[in-house]
Amino acid sequence: MRLAYDVFxxxxxxLKFDPEDRAxxxxxxxxxxxxxxxxxxxxxxxxxxxxxxxxxxxxxxxPWGPGGVLSDIRADLPAPVVxxxxxxxxxxxxxxxDPKSVQLVRDFHMETIDQWIKDYQSKNxx
Numbered sequence: 268m269r270l271a272y273d274v275f276x277x278x279x280x281x282l283k284f285d286p287e288d289r290a291x292x293x294x295x296x297x298x299x300x301x302x303x304x305x306x307x308x309x310x311x312x313x314x315x316x317x318x319x320x321x322x323x324x325x326x327x328x329x330p331w332g333p334g335g336v337l338s339d340i341r342a343d344l345p346a347p348v349v350x351x352x353x354x355x356x357x358x359x360x361x362x363x364x365d366p367k368s369v370q371l372v373r374d375f376h377m378e379t380i381d382q383w384i385k386d387y388q389s390k391n392x393x
Contacts, residue, residue, distance in 0.1 A: 319343045320383050324372055326352030345379065347372045 286303060294300050302308075311318070315336065323336035326349040336346045349357050350368040357372045 315344065316340050322347070322376055322379060324349060324357050324376070326350075326354060326356050328353040330354070343383070345375075347375050 286301075290300050290303075315321075315323075320343050323340075323344065323346040325332045325335040325337060325346070328351065329335070331354055336344075337348070339345045347357075349366075349372045351366040352369050352372075356365075356369050357376065361370075361373070
C-alpha cells in the first residue's frame with residue numbers, strides 16, 4: 268500500500284498553480300514545457316469570454332480541475348461539474364459503473380449541443 272501512495276504522490280504532488288512552477292515541474296519530470304500560447308491559439312484569444320458554444324466540464328475528483336474552468340462564463344459557455352468523476356469521464360463511453368452525475372452531464376452535453384445546432388439552423392435557413 269505504501270508503494271501505491273508513493274507513486275500517487277510522485278504523479279500528483281502539490282504544486283502552486285502558476286505558470287513558472289508548472290513549467291519547471293513539467294520540464295524536470297517529463298522533459299516538456301507547457302505551451303503558454305495554447306489557449307490563445309485554441310480559442311483565438313487569451314480571454315475565454317471571446318469564444319462561444321463551448322462546454323468546459325470537469326470532475327470534482329480531477330487532479331487537473333484547479334486549472335480548469337469551474338463555473339459558467341455565460342449561457343453559451345457552461346461549465347458543468349461531474350460530481351464523483353475525474354478527467355474526461357463525461358467524454359468516455361457509458362459504463363454500468365458510471366455515477367448518476369456523469370449521466371446527467373452527458374445528457375447536458377447532448378441537449379446543449381442539440382440546441383446550439385437548432386439555433387444555428389433557425390438563423391441560417393434560406
